[in-house]
Amino acid sequence: MADYNHRETEQKWRQFWDENQTYRTETDPAKSKYYVLDMFPYPSGAGLHVGHPLGYIASDIVSRYKRLQGFNVLHPMGFDSFGLPAEQYAIQTGQHPAITTEQNIATYIKQLKQIGFSYDWSREVRTSDPGYYKWTQWIFMELFRSWYNKDTDRAEPIETLLHKFATNGTTDVNAVCDEETQALQFTAAEWNALSKEQSYEITLKYRLTYLADAVVNWCPALGTVLANDEVKDGVSERGGYPVEQKLMRQWMMRITAYADRLLSGLDTIDWSESLKEQQRNWIGKSVGASVKFQIERSEEKGLAQATPHSFIEVFTTRVDTIYGVTFMVLAPEHELVPGLTTDAQREAVEAYVQAAKMRSERDRMADTKTVSGVFTGSYCLNPLNNEKVPIFLADYVLAGYGTGAVMAVPSGDARDYGFAKQFGLPIIPVLDAQKDLDQQADNTKEGRYINSGIINGMTYKEATATLIAWLEERGLGRGKVNFRMRDAVFSRQRYWGEPVPVYFKEGGSTGQLPYLIDEADLPLELPAVDKYLPTETGEPPLGRAEDWRYHPSPSPSQGEGGFEYELSTMPGWAGSSWYWYRYMDPQNPDAFAGPEAIRYWENVDLYMGGSEHATGHLLYSRFWNKFLKDRGYVTQEEPFKKLINQGMIQGRSNFVYRLKGTGSEGVAPVFVSLNKIAGREVTPLHVDVNIVDNDVLDVEAFRASRPDFTQSPDGLPAQFELEDNGTYVCGAEVEKMSKSKFNVVNPDTIVEKYGADTLRMYEMFLGPIEQAKPWNTNGIDGTFRFLRKFWRLFYKDAPTTEGQPETGRWIVTEQAPTPAELKVLHKTIKKVQDDIENYSFNTSVSAFMVCVNELTALDCHKRAILSDLVLLLSPYAPHICEELWAALGNEPGSVSRASLPVFNPAYLVEDSFEYPIQINGKVRTTISFAIDRAPADIEQAVLADEVVQKWLDGKTPKKVVVVPKRIVNVVL
RNA sequence: GCCGGGAUGGCGGAAUCGGUAGACGCGUUGGUCUCAAACACCAAUGUCUGCAAGGACAUGCCGGUUCGAGUCCGGCUCCCGGUACCA
Structure with missing residues (x-):
């Protein structure tokens, strides 16, 4: 090998690694494990662009570095291969999404392999592979077969709940479920007297996945449900058809059962504060009170129908302001609305409800400029003072949040204030510390209460406690913890996702009851369909599959022609909520991963991915992980110990x-x-x-x-x-x-022109890994030059003499290194190691550049120096380092099995320091002093200095600050 | 709107604990080599001012703390991400 030829070198080593399975990883209890995971990509049709590999390069550097430190490193890659784009393409072209997905994955793999990642490709997973989604379906089944016991604070098999019902009824059941179910009471005798079907129906309300009505963006013209970002200005992005908010029966995930653990677990993991803060806000724990406002009944109102309840329940974090309530606001979708609307107001209310239906949730929350609302004609009573409170509807209140009802206190809340001004409602001050109430609301908690009945004169703390006690005594309210987080909608009205392993049998109060299919029938594979569109009757695409019905195996005669399957599929996040376990044991046919593999690899030590997943994937994954831990399938409470977000x-x-x-x-x-x-x-x-x-x-x-x-x-x-x-x-x-x-810009083009090592180094050189930054191919020459300069420390550059050009000559010598050379090397070792530990890859690239510049200036070609430098650089530029490592006489292909050079601080000891000398905080000169020179000595010498004398101009300084080994500041 | 993040030369960025702002790289300009180009190498390069030595101004904007602020505090502006069916 002569001149640095990146094409030849890189091609050679990629082939070597492939053929020798250099990066194959086995479970090895003799060695410490380190699990480095990349967020697996969705294989889009456009292939990888240079932005994608950024995080992969960083995590590959860490993986290679950890191997050099002696860890057994698990570093896998796979594909999140279910998703909308392939389905969209299928709708347009009729091509089965499995085919396009397969092609896209092939492109991705080809591109990824070119960049020289040290993935163990034998562990690759694909979420759309039936062998994989079998286990996604299995986890769904386990969720269905579980309930959350608040007493033990964990998920348990449904059998433990059945046992409680059968022995004690509902008495000592403390389960997470909805409010209505919470109120259910029965004795063991009553339970045992129920039919099998009746009791089964009751259990459905306790399971961690359950059917419920949820609000979705329904587009009647397309016959389908749309994602929020497929809706623009109230119409579908494709086609511009009207979209309305509609309640639909959906599978839900009871993530709220884990709200507290998802919150407290954040304190145990090493993620950025901003990311944790986003999750905290998403979970949105608030401590407050639930209060019931009695609805005022009067015969003449002409109310359309009786309301299901005689009161409106609100949740508030400021129960202390309850005497300031001057109106009540319900979400337009609130169940009490029809019953509260008087004849006189009916037209206006219905128009308002209709208009609200056309607006998306995000729209309604974001729009704080326009104040809109409508009076229902009804009143409720403030439980504290029995004042009549008018009931309004406003679309800024969302049905899915809290109780869908807000007690409005215009003196304390900006939105309520605007509403009160618009509708001419009174604004009552409740605290003597409230200011400028003629201008705006003041949400202070300072001062003493006024106009506030039983809490007049109290402070915030006293008032809150007094009110909650008062309400609880009378059964009108209670202290309550509320979460902003809602249970997650799990159903998707789509084709390209995991089928839900559920079928329906007639029975129950709704006419149909869901049952799990037999575990032996997993995976439930996606059926063929003629088109990837919803059916004419608005059923999801799976409704098009012919003869796709469930035939339970033990008694095939059951249910003439089989039972209807669930027609919705799982969301994109299902397959990605557990995939890091499959990598541990990817081919296991008997479990999502075997217990030995899980015990050894435990969880992910370093997770690299985009911050756009902060509240989606990362929250759902933590949820499923906690569930799997509760049920004893995994060992760790948190799946990702350390997380780095790479910037876009x-x-x-x-x-x-x-x-x-x-x-x-x-x-x-x-x-x-x-x-x-x-x-x-x-x-x-x-x-x-x-x-x-x-x-x-x-x-x-x-x-x-x-x-x-x-x-x-x-x-x-x-x-x-x-x-x-x-x-x-x-x-x-x-x-x-x-x-x-x-x-x-496509990475293939860059690899072809400059090589993968240059691409890897340049992507790292661009800037801090976590920051967003623009790609500009222009700067890449710098890193390319660096690698050639590095190469020239080993091979003499070909001088273009007449005749045949001399090809590169090996110039590495066996001479002993000088202190100057050792200093350069060890300075670099220290810097690069510190940088990798801090995930500061850009600065280590410049440290390498400085090092090679300095060694070149020193004309250093010594094995003792270069050998360590090759090892140090190998995580960044593995191909060229593998080549030079072999050229240095080591076993070919062994650079990743060597061990990291050890930093020796002795080489860096300095005996003097060059002090910057400031006059009034501005540097005017520098003076060198011995490291152990006394500060008083330094001060004297500085004041005697010519430049300092000039600035002193005969005056005595007010003060002289000497910070050893840092700076001297003379203050005039 | 709400939540999170960001802003430093012509460009990407460095300054890791409040201590020399601009490391490293790109670009630009001048030079060496070459018939020429490419490659490589050398030098200069924040702005203004000055023959020079030097000086003044500079880290999005306004204010504060400090001997000393890119870094800490208060108040803004603009850009990016998320906002529950994009992944």
């Missing part, structure tokens, strides 16, 4: 500027270079960044690739108004990297 790589778009009025029929288009557009009317147009170098456009490539731009419709060729130096300079802007903006 943004695109950097380039623009050409077309003169307005040119480019139409009969007028040749005119493109004006960036520095000539001032004062001209131009249209900026995206141009492919791959034909732009350093903002200079390759005009010929532009002509060839975009005839639609570079010719008028009748074929007149474009003219280019160039810079004075004859180039066309493009404008640039940072945007999201996407096809439509022509700013996508």
Whole structure:
């Protein structure tokens, strides 16, 4: 090997690693484990762009580094291969999503392998593989077969609940369930007298996955449910059809049972504070009180129907302000609305409810500028003073939050204040510390209560306790902890997801009861369908599958023609909520992962992924993990010990500027270079960044690739108004990297031109891993030069003498290193190790650059130095290091099995320090002093200094600050 | 709206504990090598001012704490992510 040839070198070692299965990992109890996981990608049709590998490169560096430290490293990769884009494509083309997904995965793997990741590919998983989703379905079944016992504070098999019912009825059952079920009471005798079907129906309300009505974005024209981001301004993004809020029967996940543990667990894991804070806010624990407001009944009102309850229940965190309540606000969807609406108000209320249906939740929450609402005509009574309180509807109250009802205190809440002003409702001050109530609400808790009956004169703390006690005594309310987090909707009205392993049998109060299929029938595979659209009757796509009915095995005669399956599928997050366990034991046919594997690998030591998953994937995964732990299948309470968010790589778009009025029929288009557009009317147009170098456009490539731009419709060729130096300079802007903006840079192109090692180093060099930053291919030459310079420490550069050029000559020597060389090496070892431990990869790349610059300047080609440097660099640039490691005489392909060089601080000891000397905080000179020089000595010497004397100008300084080994500041 | 994050030269960024702002790299300019180009190497490069030595101004904006602030505190502006069926 002579000159640095990245194509040859990298190709050679990738093949070697593949053939020798260099990165294959086995369970090895003799060694400490380290589990490094990347958030697995959804394999999109566009393939990887340079933004994707950022996190993978960082985690691969850590993996390789940990191997050098002697850890047994599990570093796998797989695919989150169910998802909407493939389904969308299937709807458009009729192509089965499994086929496109398969092709996309093949592309991803090819691209990933080119970058030289040390993945154990034998452990790859795909969520859409029946062998995988069998276990996703199995976990769903386990959730269905479990309930949450608040007394033991964990999930238990449903059998323990049945046992309690059968022996003691509901008396000592303390389960997580909805309010209505909570109120259920029966004795053991009553329970035992129930029919099998009746008792089964009751258990459905306790299980960790259950059927319930949930609000969804229903698009009647498309016959389907839409995601919030598929809805824009109340209409579907595709087609622009109206979308309404509709209640639909859905499978739900009882994540709220884990709310407290999800919250407290955050204190035990090493995630960024911001990420934990996002989860805390999402869980949204608030301590307050639940209060019942009696509905005022009067015959003449002409109320349409009796209400299901005689009171409105609200949750409030400020029960202390209850004497300031001047109205009540219900969500338009609140169940009491029809019963509370008087004849006189009916028309207005119905119109309002209808309008609210057309708005998305996010819209309703975000819009604080417009105040809207409607009076129902009814009143309720404040339990404290029996004042009549008018009941309004307003769409800023959401049915899914709390009780869907708010006691409005305009003096203490900004939104209530605006509402009261709009509708001319009274604003009653409740605390003497409240200020400017004629201007705005004041939510202070300071001062003493006024206008507040039994709590007048009290402080916040006293008042809250007094009120809760008073309410509890009379059964009108109680202290309550509320969570903002709601149970998660699990059903999706889609095709490309895991089928839910449930079938329906007639019976029960709703006419149909859900049952799990037999475990032996797993996986329940996705059936073939003729189209990937909902059925004409609005059922999910699975409703199209022919002869897709469940036939239980023990008695196939049961249920003529079989039973109907659940037609919804699981959401994208189902398969990703447990996948890190499958990697531990990917081929196990008997369990999602075997107990030995789980005991050894435990959980993920380092998890790398995007912060956009903060409240979705990362919360659901923690939920499922806690559930699996409760049921004894896994050993750890938390799945991801340490988590790093890699920032998004943004695109950097380039623009050409077309003169307005040119480019139409009969007028040749005119493109004006960036520095000539001032004062001209131009249209900026995206141009492919791959034909732009350093903002200079390759005009010929532009002509060839975009005839639609570079010719008028009748074929007149474009003219280019160039810079004075004859180039066309493009404008640039940072945007999201996407096809439509022509700013996508593909890693394959970079690997081909510069090599994977350069790509890896450059991506790390771009900036801190956690920060978003734009991609700009321009800077890559710097890291490419670095690697060649590194290479030249080993091989003499080919001098271009006449005749045959001399190819690189091996110039590594066996001489003993000098102190200066050892200092350079050990400074780098220390810096790089510290940086990796702190996940500061960008600064370690510059440390390598500094090191190679300095060794080059020292003309150092000594094995003792270079050998350690190769090891240190190998996690970053594995191909070139594997090559040089072998060239140094080590066993080929063994760089990843070597051990890390050890830092020796003795080489870095300094005997003097160059002090910056400040006058009034501004550095004016520097003076070198011995490290152990006494501060008083230093002060004297500084004041005697010529430059300092000049600034002193004969005066005595007010103060001299000497910070040893840091700085001297002379204050005048 | 709410929650979270960010802003430093022409560009990406460094400054890890409140102590020399701009490491490292790109770009730009000048030079060496070459018939030429590429590669490589050398030098300069925050802005303003000055022949120079030097000086003044500089970390999104306004204010504060401190001998000393990019870093800490208070108040803004703009950009990015999430907001429960995108993944």
